[in-house]
Amino acid sequence: xxxxxxxxxxxxxxxxxxxxxxxxxxxxxxxxxxxxxxxxxxxxxxxxxxxxxxxxxxxxxxxxxxxxxxxxxxxxxxxxxxxxxxxxxxxxxxxxxxxxxxxxxxxxxxxxxxxxxxxxxxxxxxxxxxxxxxxxxxxxxxxxxxxxxxxxxxxxxxxxxxxxxxxxxxxxxxxxxxxxxxxxxxxxxxxxxxxxxxxxxxxxxxxxxxxxxxxxxxxxxxxxxxxxxxxxxxxxxxxxxxxxxxxxxxxxxxxx
Amino acid sequence: xxxxxxxxxxxxxxxxxxxxxxxxxxxxxxxxxxxxxxxxxxxxxxxxxxxxxxxxxxxxxxxxxxxxxxxxxxxxxxxxxxxxxxxxxxxxxxxxxxxxxxxxxxxxxxxxxxxxxxxxxxxxxxxxxxxxxxxxxxxxxxxxxxxxxxxxxxxxxxxxxxxxxxxxxxxxxxxxxxxxxxxxxxxxxxxxxxxxxxxxxxxxxxxxxxxxxxxxxxxxxxxxxxxxxxxxxxxxxxxxxxxxxxxxxxxxxxxxxxxxxxxxxxxxxxxxxxxxxxxxxxxxxxxxxxxxxxxxxxxxxxxxxxxxxxxxxxxxxxxxxxxxxxxxxxxxxxxxxxxxxxxxxxxxxxxxxxxxxxxxxxxxxxxxxxxxxxxxxxxxxxxxxxxxxxxxxxxxxxxxxxxxxxxxxxxxxxxxxxxxxxxxxxxxxxxxxxxxxxx
Numbered sequence: 001x002x003x004x005x006x007x008x009x010x011x012x013x014x015x016x017x018x019x020x021x022x023x024x025x026x027x028x029x030x031x032x033x034x035x036x037x038x039x040x041x042x043x044x045x046x047x048x049x050x051x052x053x054x055x056x057x058x059x060x061x062x063x064x065x066x067x068x069x070x071x072x073x074x075x076x077x078x079x080x081x082x083x084x085x086x087x088x089x090x091x092x093x094x095x096x097x098x099x100x101x102x103x104x105x106x107x108x109x110x111x112x113x114x115x116x117x118x119x120x121x122x123x124x125x126x127x128x129x130x131x132x133x134x135x136x137x138x139x140x141x142x143x144x145x146x147x148x149x150x151x152x153x154x155x156x157x158x159x160x161x162x163x164x165x166x167x168x169x170x171x172x173x174x175x176x177x178x179x180x181x182x183x184x185x186x187x188x189x190x191x192x193x194x195x196x197x198x199x200x201x202x203x204x205x206x207x208x209x210x211x212x213x214x215x216x217x218x219x220x221x222x223x224x225x226x227x228x229x230x231x232x233x234x235x236x237x238x239x240x241x242x243x244x245x246x247x248x249x250x251x252x253x254x255x256x
Numbered sequence: 257x258x259x260x261x262x263x264x265x266x267x268x269x270x271x272x273x274x275x276x277x278x279x280x281x282x283x284x285x286x287x288x289x290x291x292x293x294x295x296x297x298x299x300x301x302x303x304x305x306x307x308x309x310x311x312x313x314x315x316x317x318x319x320x321x322x323x324x325x326x327x328x329x330x331x332x333x334x335x336x337x338x339x340x341x342x343x344x345x346x347x348x349x350x351x352x353x354x355x356x357x358x359x360x361x362x363x364x365x366x367x368x369x370x371x372x373x374x375x376x377x378x379x380x381x382x383x384x385x386x387x388x389x390x391x392x393x394x395x396x397x398x399x400x401x402x403x404x405x406x407x408x409x410x411x412x413x414x415x416x417x418x419x420x421x422x423x424x425x426x427x428x429x430x431x432x433x434x435x436x437x438x439x440x441x442x443x444x445x446x447x448x449x450x451x452x453x454x455x456x457x458x459x460x461x462x463x464x465x466x467x468x469x470x471x472x473x474x475x476x477x478x479x480x481x482x483x484x485x486x487x488x489x490x491x492x493x494x495x496x497x498x499x500x501x502x503x504x505x506x507x508x509x510x511x512x513x514x515x516x517x518x519x520x521x522x523x524x525x526x527x528x529x530x531x532x533x534x535x536x537x538x539x540x541x542x543x544x545x546x547x548x549x550x551x552x553x554x555x556x557x558x559x560x561x562x563x564x565x566x567x568x569x570x571x572x573x574x575x576x577x578x579x580x581x582x583x584x585x586x587x588x589x590x591x592x593x594x595x596x597x598x599x600x601x602x603x604x605x606x607x608x609x610x611x612x613x614x615x616x617x618x619x620x621x622x623x624x625x626x627x628x629x630x631x632x633x634x635x636x637x638x639x640x641x642x643x644x645x646x647x648x649x650x651x652x653x654x655x656x657x658x659x660x661x662x663x664x665x666x667x668x669x670x671x672x673x674x675x676x677x678x679x680x681x682x683x684x685x686x687x688x689x690x691x692x693x694x695x
Contacts, residue, residue, distance in 0.1 A: 055652050058644055083654035095649040099670025100663055108663055109653040146667070146674075163653065 004071060005030040006171055006204050007054075012065035014046075014053050022063065023049045025229035031171070031204050036197065038207040038215055040240060041226035042248045047208045048092060050226070051175040055089035056082050069171070084113060088169030090160040092176040097147040102159060103129060105147050106166050113167075132165040135199075136192045154185030161192040168200065174207045178214040190217030212244040227251045258296035259403065263319045264442065266292075269410050272323075279389055280381060287399035287409035294403045306587040306619055307558045312527045313501050314471050318442040321356040323378060323413040328352045328360035337435045337464055340495075343687075344460075345680035348426045349374045353434040356413045356443040370424050377415035377446055387419055391448055396479035396507040402531075405505055408444050408477040415446035415477075420455040420486075429458040429489075429678065436463070436500060439470035447478040451486040453511075458489040460681055464524075468499030471526070478506040482514040484538060489517045491681055495688060496524035498553070505531045510570070512538030519676055522549040522557050523688060529558045536563075536570035536598075547576035548672045548685075550665075550692055551584030551616075561590040563605065565598040568628075574605045577672050579665050580616035591623040592635065598628050605635040610668050612642060612661070662693045 007030070014024040023046045031037055041047045053060045054067065056079035067074040074082065097105065106129065111120045133140055138158065148156050157177055164172055174193070178186055194217070197203055207218060215223070215237070223239040224231045225248075232251050233239060260266075269288045273281040297304040309315075330338050333352075341350070349363035351374065358376030367374075373384060380388055393399060399406035416432055436443060451457055463474065474496070482488040494502055502525040510516040522528040534543045549557045563572040578586040588607040609618035620637035642664060650660035669689055673682045 055648075057648055078657075079648055079651035080654050080656050080660075083652055089652050091649065091652075095643075095646050097646065097650075097664065097667045099667035099674060105653075105663070108655060108659060109650075112654040112656065112659060146671075167653065 006033045006070055007031040007206075008068045010066045012050075012067060013063045014049060014060055015063055017059050017061045023060075023229055024053070026065065027226075027229070027231055029224065029231060031206060033204055034202045035222065036205045036207070036218065036220045037222045037224065038209060038220040038240065039224045039226050039231070040209055040212070040243055042252070043210065045226045046229040047226045048175055051089060051173045051206070051208050054173055055079060055087060080112065083167070086170035087173070088164050088167055088171070089173045089175060090157070090164060090177050092179055094148050094156045094160055096149050096151075098149040100147050101144050102147055102162070103143040106143075106163065109163070109167060128166065132162060135195055136162060136165060137188070138162065153180035154182070154188070157181060157185065157189050158192070161189055161196075165192070165196055169203065171204045171206070174205065176208055176210065178209055178211060183213075186214060187217055190214060193218055212240050215240045225251055257292045259315055259407070260292060261316050261318070264315065264407070264411070268320055272411065272413065276381060277385060279385075283393060284410050287393065287406050290399040291403065291406035291410055294406060297403055303560055303589065307527070307529060307556065312556065313473065315473070317440060318471075318473055319440060320411055321413060321438065321441045321443045324355075324357050326354050326357045326359035328354065334435060334437065334466070336466075337433060340462060340464060340684075341433050343684055344431055346428045347431040348428040349430045351376070351416055351432045353414065353416070353432070353445065355436060355438055355441075356445055358414050358416070367424070367426060371421040372424060372426070373417060373419035374430060375417055377412070377417050377448065380417040384417065384419070387417065387450065388448070391450055391479060391481065392446070393477070393479075396481070396509055397477050397505060402505075404475060404503055405477065408446065408475045408505070411442075412444040412446045412477070416448070418449045418457070418459060420451045420457045422452040423454045425456040426458070429460050429680070432459070432461040434461065434463040436465035436472060436474055436496065439468040439472055439499065442473040442475065444475045445477075447476065449480045449488065449490065451482050451488045453483045454485045455483075456487040458491070458678060460491040460493070460678070462493040463496060463502070465496040465500055467497035470499070472500045474500055474502045476502070476504045478504065480506070480508040480516060482508070482510050482516040484512040485514055486511065487515045489519075489678065491519045491521075491676075491678065493521045493681070493685070494524055494528055495521075498524075498526050500525045502528040504529070507533045507535065508543065509535045509537055510541035510543055512567075513540040514538060515542045517542075517544040517546070519546040519672075519681075520559075521547070521685060523692060526554065527556045527558075530560065532559075532561045534561070534563050534572060535566060536572060537566045539567045539569040541567060541570040543572040544675065545572065545574040545576075546672050546675055547574075548669050549578045549586055550580075550669060550689060551578070551586060552581040552692070553584060554582070555584040557584075557586040559586070559588045559590070561588075563590070563592045563603050565592070565594045565601045565603060568597065568599045568601065570598065571602040572604070575672060575675065576607045577669055578609045578618055579612060579669055580609065580618055581612040583613075583615045585617045587619045587621075588637070589621040589623070590635070591625060592633050594626040594628050594631050594633065596627045599630040601628060601631040601633065603631070603633045607637040608668075609639045610642065610665065611639065612665070662690070665693060666690065
């Protein structure tokens, strides 16, 4: 691990914004530059809440603790500021935007990165888009389709990976990217993430998943187990294998 | 005699009719009589429940715009009109109407030699009386259909005739640009489109104006006939400034195996009312009916549509969408009417609204009236707010809230445009929506 972690979470408590239900009860986590981490946990453990909170979802609210990203306090930043600072959330349920093509959507997102005073070079954009699609083995016509409109589960997730490839994040949060995917689609998505990580080994990846199967394709350096809003076990890849054979039961009962 | 005023009266009709052929004089006078006997619609009528004419339309003060010999040149025409005309792609013909009088017409000579007729309605009175006698304010929009249909049939000053003979297909759209500059006036214009058997034509009407200090009424009566196997696309773009009351009354009559599609866009005017009746009279007829409105400030849009299935095996599909900001308000009232004997009808109706502010409002009243037993019909309506999850998704990609909202609106309205295969119109409207979003 490098000296300063890219993401440092200390004693994080969080709740649903409109309700008094605490979901995270003191999470501690450090991610070093270029590392691949996985957080595994049963349904309702709070792992997706953590991912959304890190990306700035307005439906969740931190009540205690701190999150530092590249040394800066993260929690008071707007979602767009976090994105511009290099955080990317691959959604579990990507939103459909009928009437806006993927290309137009990405162009708008990249224009935001240029700021108000600079104009995105459309030829460069087109080249970059084709290049990224080729890397991910996608048909160029994919970019002409309206964002997620009528997409299969696999297509939605591939679209997330394409966005990730175009936006080149420093910290990628993969929220249950494997949910609803068959094994072929899962492999395609995992291959994409692997390629992006090979290309940019400094990119940090946090995988949120219920199942071990994604981790057969995306090899994490570290695996954490989250149960009832806390991380109860951290270790190397062997933790995932333990979970695969024994399940979450012992963690649920042996909780702190 | 409600609605008879200092300026809107039988003298005004007489003045217009003098010198016209007898059949037309009679038609005007009959229409006026019908106007006089028809009560002014009030909010007690379901069809006018949400548009209070007492408050929205100051009929008493309006002076009808008379016909004036006008010419058109780009040098003297309003900048905005010229800019919009220049933004249009290639056309088969172009017509310009200024304050209710046609000032310019051109038509591809190759089409003219095939018998296509495209001219001002006033010219058509002498050059093609047989067409007007048969179709003008007769079977589609006769005076008896309602108070304002009667008023227009009595007081129209000019308008457009497009006639496409059997089997003739127009590669490019016919384009009509209309401009209103005068405050405190009433403008009555008619459009008559007759597409004979197996012909094909796209027609794009755009009406523009400056902002007006004092209300003007623009009354547009539109009659479209698609004969057997004809294909017609009718597009109306209402992008006037603030001030006017736009009243568009349209009837489309689709023959056997014809396609008669419409798009109605309302972005301008202070009050815009659309009455669209799509009648499917031939078996196998098809009508796609698209509409969108985008309102802000105190704009008020009222859409009143009917899908009238008279013949069996016909298909109609309506999609109207509205985005509303500020205190803007929209009403959608749509009915699918399947007559006895119209078996194997496929008819669908969807109205979706997106509210961009707490004070905007949309009312949606879809309705079905089915007298046949072997039909497929559905209707649906939604009124939604800007979705937090949508905004979060876009913002998590780095877009500011403002840009994200804009993209959601463009996407929302763009779905309607994506169903219309008319390149130039889609580009123009996308730009218009963006302009309005930027304020």
